Amino acid sequence: MPLHQENKKYTFADYLTWPENERWEIINGVPHMQSAPTWQHQAISRELLTQFNNYLKDKSCQVFAAPFDLRLPETNENDEETTFVV
Numbered sequence: 001m002p003l004h005q006e007n008k009k010y011t012f013a014d015y016l017t018w019p020e021n022e023r024w025e026i027i028n029g030v031p032h033m034q035s036a037p038t039w040q041h042q043a044i045s046r047e048l049l050t051q052f053n054n055y056l057k058d059k060s061c062q063v064f065a066a067p068f069d070l071r072l073p074e075t076n077e078n079d080e081e082t083t084f085v086v
Contacts, residue, residue, distance in 0.1 A: 013080040029083035
């Protein structure tokens with residue numbers, strides 16, 4: 001990841017060029033490096049994943065475990081332009 005430039009809004013296209021072994025989010029165009037989750041977080045995440053998965057069984061919805069790149073584009077914004085990646 002290049003050094004953050006104050007006036008630059010980073011996008012998913014930028015995100016795709018960063019090292020895969022680093023965990024980043026982009027919130028309103030600003031990159032944020034993530035630390036590894038704690039064991040407590042992982043235990044809660046596992047329980048939630050199990051509960052949601054059981055509830056959604058035989059439904060059209062699916063649940064996914066992290067890490068999972070979720071892009072939240074604004075109206076009429078394509079993936080490469082989005083400035084929200086979590």
